Amino acid sequence: MSTCASELAIMLSGAGNATGAADLLCGRLDYVSNGIIDTSNAVNSTYLLFSAYLVFAMQLGFAMLCAGSVRAKNTVNILLLNVLDACTGSLFYYLFGFAFAFGTPSNAFIGKQFFGLKKLPQTGFDYPFFLFHVPYWIVYPIVSHWFWSADGWANAGRNTSEWLLFKSGVIDFAGSGVVHMVGGVAGLWGALIEGPRRGRFEPNRVDIRGHDASLVVLGTFLLWFGWYGFNPGSFTVIDKKYGPSGSINGQWSAVGHTAVMTTLAGSVAGLTTLFAKYMKTGQWKAMDVCNGILGGFAAITSGCSVVDPWASVICGFVSALVLIGGNMLAEKVKFDDPLEATQLHAGCGAWGILFTALFAREKYVNEVYPGREGRPYGLFMGGGGRLLAAHVVVIIAIFGWVSLTMAPLFFVLNKFGLLRTPQEHENAGMDLTYHGGSAYQFIEPAAVGAAVGAPV
Structure with a gap:
């Protein structure tokens, strides 16, 4: 800085050199400006990478949840499936x-x-962006294109x-439809075509439960x-302002709001x-x-960035009722x-x-999805x-697309x-018959073993 000041003083003394002074000042300002841009890019990339690492930790959460939710004799099998899911x-x-x-x-x-990954990296499509979306792979790429790609027909x-x-x-900000509904509908067809577990709905049946509550709780907290x-x-990205510089309004605040x-x-869904x-x-x-x-x-994932706290409470409460009602219906129709x-x-x-279509608040919608005059928001707001009409259409579209792609696949596999x-x-x-031994010593409860014809 002292060198810059000395050079500038020489240029401005006497007859001076206005052109040289301007070049010097502009060069220094460009240097500072580029440094700010580089720092912003580094902050945003680091934020996205950290988010990707958290999302990848959900793989471990799902592995623990799945392992605890199945019978002990199938533990190795379900863990291997989770590992292969990540790799493939x-x-x-x-x-x-x-x-x-x-x-x-x-x-x-x-x-x-x-x-x-040809033509990467480029602006807007760098490696952190790829890594963030890797764990969602299931069957969702085309559906995510509809919602999240700039070219997608349903993109906001x-x-x-x-x-x-x-x-x-x-x-659908983070994927109640793109991720969760896609996976759930795929699971629907898989379970329907495969049929219930043996003994699950027999006249003398017992409730076949997961074998380890500890793993389920651990998996839930990891998720x-x-x-x-x-x-x-x-x-x-996190380095983005919503109002004048120096104010609290920015993406950094929206990130906290979403969390x-x-x-x-x-929390409300769990208590309900x-x-x-x-x-x-x-x-x-x-x-x-x-x-x-x-x-x-799963329910709040769509509207987490555009709703008020009281609306999130309603979301959690109703989602618990949806889950309980769905389980009662599944029991009635013998869906396992x-x-x-x-x-x-x-x-x-x-x-x-x-x-989201009912409770999205105008202020949040315009902050998260700016620059669209007359954008609709929640019906109740x-x-x-x-x-709401658009969201009903995409629910039908997601169900139709996943059914069209996954039902034939499961049918052929079953055939x-x-x-x-x-x-x-x-x-x-499956641990004993396919993987050479059990995950650990476990004695199946006598009632359950007898119900499915297994040795006890």
Whole structure:
């Protein structure tokens, strides 16, 4: 700085050198400006990478949740499936998933750039952005293109003249529909075509429960922790102001707001499930409470950035009722899913899409999705019914797309005997028959063993 001042003093003394002084000042200002831009990019990249790490921790959470929710004799099998899910998901998303989801310029249905990460990195599509979306791979790339790609037909960031749904984009901020409903509908077809576990609905049946509540609770808390990357991380950047410089209004505040909305919905859903289950059974059901918490998270994921705290409480309360009602319906129609994936992810995810269309607040909507004059917001907040109509359409679209792609797949797998293990293997347990031994010594409760014809 002293060198700059000395050079500037020489240029301005006597006859001076105005051109030289201007060049010096502009050069220094450009240097400072570029440094600020570089710092902002570094902060945003670090934020997105940290969010990606949190989201990846959800893989561990799901592994623990799944392991605790199945029978002890299938523990190794379900853990291996979770490990392979992470490995194959990363590879396939690298090869074509990311391109299908975010390959722009493209069409409104599917992306067609960035196969094998070609042309990366570039502005808006750097490696942290890829990593953040890897854990969501399931069957969602095309659906995520509809909602989250700039070219997608349901994207909330399209110009108003391009909106295809009642002159409204769709607000699914972090994926109640894109992630949860997609996964839940896929689970629906898998469970329907495979059929219930043997003994699950026999006349002398007993309730076949998960074997380890400790793993379920551990998995739930890991998922809760990961959800703070899942929902707030969907902003993808944190260094963005909403008002004048120096004010509290900015994306940094919206990130905190989103995390709090997530917490409230999950907490209320857990408590609602606890007391509802007690009123129904007279028992305090820890594992059911965990699923209630996750149902609240799945529901708030769509509107977490655009609703008020009191609305998040409503979201969590209703999501618990949706989950409980879904489980009662599943029992009645003899639908069997040990993880309640359809009821939790599809049911609560669909409720989350509807909830956002009802309670999205205008102020938050315009901050998170700026620059769109006349954008509709929540029906109950005075925003009219266009957003709700658009959200009903996308619920139908998601259900139709996933059904069209996954039902035939499960049907073919079942036809060739690849979906379900033989009865003797199911009775003995997949750990023993496929993986060379059990995860640990565990004695199956006599009533359950007798009900399914397994040795006790």
